[in-house]
Structures are given as structure tokens and as C-alpha cells.
Amino acid sequence: MKTRLLTGLLSLLMPAMVLAGEYDLTVDRVEIDTGDFVKEGIGYNGKSPGPVMRFKEGENVRINVTNNLDEMTSIHWHGLILPFDQDGVPGISFPGIKPGETFTYEFPIQQAGTYWFHSHSGFQEPDGAYGSIVIEPEGREPFRYDREYVVQLTDKHPHSGDRIMRNLKMMPDYYNREQQTVGEFFSDVSENGLMNTVRDRMAWGGMRMMKADVEDLQGFTGLINGKGPDQNWTGLFEPGERIRLRFINSSAMTYFDIRIPGLDMTVVQADGNNVQPVNVDEFRIGVAETYDVIVRPKDEQAYTIFAESMGRSGYARATLAPEEGMEAAVPQLREPARLTMADMSGMHGMDHGSMAGMDHGNMEMGSSEDMAGMDHSSMEGKDHSNMSSMDHSNMKGMDHSGMAGMDHGSMAMGKESPSDPFYAKGSGLVPTAANGGKFLSYADLKAQNPLYEDREPTREIELRLTGNMERYTWSINGVKYEDADPIRLKYGERVRFKFVNETMMTHPMHLHGMWSILDVGAGQWNPIKHTVSVQPGTTVYMETEVDEPGQWAFHCHLSYHAAAGMFRKVIVEGGPESKQAKTDVIAEEGGEA
């Protein structure tokens, strides 16, 4: 504490000085006890999850990572902006860390917020090799809190990552225990009639697709900070305090819908970047995403943090309480989600272009001439490829008469047909809040402070997310990583990535090293993320200011999708002299683009 104080004081007095922190991490075989089962896994400093790494914006960190395993390892600092050779992806950033070796990472901390770290080698991350990162900002934050907790989720499975991959390859439905049964057939018959039910089953059977194909990997125990539901991780508070909860989804495969019955949550940060505060009752956290929320429990009682998996096959649970040992009711899991034909709409090469006109009709350009203050909440997620080239000055003259029937984000919570512009219209995956209240949408996320000036992208790159569930192959533009050429970007350009999800699964796409500016239609207030979820049957855009030289990984963050081929290397060519890496890449990786 004393040194810390001194550090703070000195750094105040001497702005020319730079903070340097030295940290040690060991990578170890550990035992993981979920309360449901005990298994061997991999952890850091003897535990899984690993420690909370606390950095300060502006410091130079040196992190000594010692590999105590009998296999190669690596640590990737998820969401951190750093030189590419410190990014920790074997084969792309560096060769990896050999058994017994200590590798020293060294990089400046240029950002603040909640992040995480994990192994990028094999299936070490699903096997337990992950931890959290909290970076204290240099300046003041635009929100206040009295207390903070990291709430790190994972989907701990009794099987090892290697075994899971092999089982999925052998039988893609190996872990799916939410499939449609004879019982569901009869209940559907009584609800929808025999002919409709038979027609529905024939349509899905004809495609050889399962409506129940929401979660590939079931049978896990949801953990929060390493504790299973029965072990009940508990964060203490005093009534009236503002608590900042730093949610991190470190799951291999699982999206969670998170709520704290009895408490409103104010989302203040997404993927480490401050957003304009949004009050929600519930939110969905994609794999590898982070959300910081502030809650203010006023009563002397316990509250359950309930994280239900998107497919409702499992959950994680923790408690906020004034005293250790107190607990609140744990809700029941809701009915398993079922995909609809809307979620399949990407599969048949549907022409998304035809939707563009419709989507533009949805743009809420009416109420304000001030772009910044505009609420574009109903237009994102679909195809608005013309957006970038639109002349904004014309918008004022738009005919707003068609707006009456618009599907506003704020109205999207209607119970009968929930909608969210980031889901296909009629999708079975559209989330609703358990209490009927507000469920966070990507459309609600607006940057608090744009990192970059808004400008026209220099080009667009289309990435179709592709796969074959029956073979458990996953790819981009139909090409697996093993056969793919790298994606080449030029330093200084602003690239618009167009994700077209042609599969029936949700893919959290993660570009290393550079920010992903998610197009929610908010122009310069578009949120800045590191992981962007693309729902089935949707097209999502993000823009990246190509401002880091080197080579980077770009992949779906579902562990078994990435390993099956939904992965790319990105090479950034050029760059300023001082930052430039040697770009003479060894000839490699032949194949189709």
C-alpha cells in the first residue's frame, strides 16, 4: 500500500516519469472443483481462474510468464492494444512458451477498463487457463462507485477440450440434450395443429438442421469467479453503496443472459470502453465480451446474480449480500430456445441486398438534426451497406411519414414478438427480460468518448461466416484457416468489415490488436468493442482503424469453432518507421483467399 501511495504521489509530481510494473505468472496444472465435479485443469499461479491483474493506464508492464506445464503455452491479453509480438498467439505473435521456459511480456498500457487474459494454445483456455485484467484509468471516470467486483463467468465442462473437440467431430450433437422429442411433437400438435407441426418437422428435417441447435456444448457447470452455483461466490456490500460489477464471459462456448432480480443495472462499459449509461433489467454477454454494470442495492438483503445460458441448458449463480452466508432465491431456468426459419435465412444465399431498402425505412432520422443525439436504435444489425456512402445532409429531407409503424428499439420489448435489430426478424434467439423489462441490445450501446474521428471507410471486406454442423466444420467465406490466405490490411486505412452469418449459430468475432467499431448506426458514437456477436441470419458491420502494424489473429471466439477453422490471420502492411515491423513475411499459407 505504501509503495502504491508513493507511486501515485511521484507520478503526480513527475509527469515525465513512466510507471513500470513487474508481474509474475506461472502456468500450472491445477485442480478445479465446481461443486458438481472435480477435474484436472490448467490455471495461473496455482488456481483457475487466475488472478485479477491490476494495471494502471500509462504504465509499462513487464509480465514474466513461467510455463510449468509439459506442453507449450501462451497468454493472450484479450482486448489490450499492444505491439503484435506481445499479443500471445502462437504462430502469429510469437512461437509460444516452451515447457519450463519463462517468457517476459513487455508493453505499455494505453487504455483503461475491464479485460481478460487467456491461453491461446490448444484448448488450454477451456481447460481453465484464463484470468481477468482491470486497468485503472488515468483520468476520472464518468460514473461513480463505492466498490467493485470482477464477475468472471465460464462454462466448465467435465470433459477436456481435446475430448470435446473429438466428440463434436464424431457426433455433432454429442452434447445436445435439448433436442426435439416425441413429447415436444405432441405438445406442438396441440398448440399448432397436426399439419403445421408435421410441416414444420419436415421443413427442418429436409434441411437436416435442428431447431434445437443453439448450444453445441451442454453439460457444463456455470462458474462465477471459479465457483459453481452451489459454492455461490458472494460479493459483500453495504446497503446504499454503488457496486461496479465487471462481467467477463470467459466461456469456451456459452452465451449468458444475466440478471439480478430486484436490482436495476446500469451498463457503463462494454469491452473495456465506456458507453453512455443504459439502464437494463437483463443483458446477454457473448463469449469473450465484457460488460461493466453499476448496481445500487438499497436493502439489507441478498441478491442473486443469475446467468442463464442462451440455450437454457445451464446457469451460473452468485450472490451480492450484506453478509457472508446470506442468499436469495435462485430462479428457475426458462424454456430452451428454439431456432426459427428466420435464423436459417442466411443459409440459402438469400439476397440481403433486398432488405436494405426496408431497413433504411426504419432509420429514425426525424427528430433531430444533430447526428450525435440521434437514436438509430432500430436500424442496426441488418444490411445498411449504403450507410457509409450516404450523404447525411439529405437525411433531414427524408420523408418520415413511414415511421409510424417502425420497430423502435425502445418498443421492441413487446411480449408477443420480441425484436432486436441485431437478430433476424422472427428469430427464436431474441432475448427478453425475465421480468418483462428492458433487455440490453447492441443498439443501445453508444460510445461515451469516441476514440477515433468518424470517417468514411476506405474499403469494405465481406466475411461470410460459414460452416456445416453435421461435419462440425467452421470457416470464413467457406474456407477453413488451414487453407486460407491471410487478410491483408494497409496501415492507416479504415476497413469496414461486413459479417454475413450464413450458419445457424451465433459467432462472437474477435479481431486482435485493433478496435472493432460496431456499427449500431450511431455514427461517431458507435461503440468500440473487441468482440462482436453475429447472430444467425444477420449481417453486422464493424469498422477498424488499421493503426497497429504486424500480424494478428481474427477468429470466432467459440473455442471449438475457432479450432475447426473459423479463424484468420490478418497482416497489417506498412506503418510508421518507429512502429514498423519487418514486413518481409516468409512465403507461406498457400490456398484460396
Add this chain to the structure above:
Amino acid sequence: MSRIRSVVAVSFLASMGFSTAVTAQEMISDTTARKQPLTTWGVQFEEFEYRYSDDDEELGVWNADAFYGTDDFKVRLLTTGEYEIAEQAYETLENQLVGQIPISKFFDAKAGVRFDTPEGPDRTYAVLGVAGLAPQWFEIDANLYVSKDGDTSTELDAEYELLLTNYWILAATLDATVAFSEDREIGVGKGLVSTETGLRLSYDLIDRAFSPYVGVVHERKYGDSADFAEADGGSTEDWFAVIGARIAF
């Protein structure tokens, strides 16, 4: 976590040194396993069972396959056997070794050899087949066999699984063999040779690795093949009660 915090005065020179130290790295090429085709393997016993027939015949039966390979090419060993417990003899014993490649979204082509070494004469065949998932969830495996002597036959295997619940599964199977030429020595007549239909009710006890079941199996021979069986003192139609387990690892 041990952690040392210190204050370091960094001169402009040193800070430049920091950035150049970082950048003097070469961009490496990816030679990790991730860049290689994913190799996997699996072993499955679709049937591993005891059969008791309506005329008190007892059989030990298996139908299994093991594979090793990538998305683009797999080697598969398929093995089927019926062991007559009283006579301590193999009624059938077939082993196939095939290479398998994808030919469409849901189907693979197979080619290889089949060795039949039951009690009695042996046979060797060349195998050409397709296997995959047909619309409405029928698992299909269709094969063409050509023996060393030029005898040809085809075999069609179809399976449908009805999920009573997510753990109780009723599996219906049909296996039919048609010969295009006679092979009297092993009791095969031209035309439809035989069918085997089965209905098995299983419960997934340990994941999908061990699923015990009970069921009934009906075997029938047709046409000349039936006549040959009768002439040789065998039966042309059998009903079996079966008990066994599906195994996968």
C-alpha cells in the same frame, strides 16, 4: 501473484529504445497445429449385443467402426460379426478397410476392401460406397461389393432414431442385401438375399459413450438364398430378442 511496482525515470532515449526493441521482431509464419488439418479419431459400436432367437439360438453380435483422419480424408475400419455361442463359430465375420472423402454437404464416398472370414469359405471384395445423412434424418450407408470372382452385390443400411426423450432413444434399422449374381458356396442367390430389421430402445447412461438397450431383430432370407439356406439345414426367418449397448469412445 508477486508484484513489484517501481518508478522508473524514462528518458526520451530509453522510451525510443523501448519501442524499437518491440519492433525488431520478424513476423513469423504459422506452423502450429491450428494451421494443420485437424486430425481426429473415434470408435463406435452401433451394436454390441446378445441375441436369443425364437428357436433357442444364441448369438453374440457386434457392428462397429473406427476412424482416423481429417475432414478431407478418413480411414475407416468397419467390422461386423455374428458369433454362434453353442457352436463356437462365426456365422458372419466381415471386416472392411475403406478410405472416405466428402462428396457433398451430407455425404461421403468410400472405397476399400472387405474381407469375410466366417466359418466356411472366405471371400474378398472391393467396396465402393456412400454414407451420410439423408433428408428427414435417415442415416444411410449404401455399398457395392465386387468379389474376386466377379460376383457383385449391394447392401443398404438405413437407421432412424426417434427421441422419446433426450435420453431414451428408439432406433429403427433396416439392412437389405441384393446380389446380382449367385455365389452358391456361401448361400447367396441372385436377387434380394436377405433383410435384417431391428428396433432397439436405448438409454444414454454415460454421455453418448455407453447406452444400454433392449430390442427385437428380425432376419429373413429371400428367393434362392432362402432355398439354399433350407437345403443346407438352416432357417430362413428368425426373430431375436436382443440386449446390448451402444458404445462410443
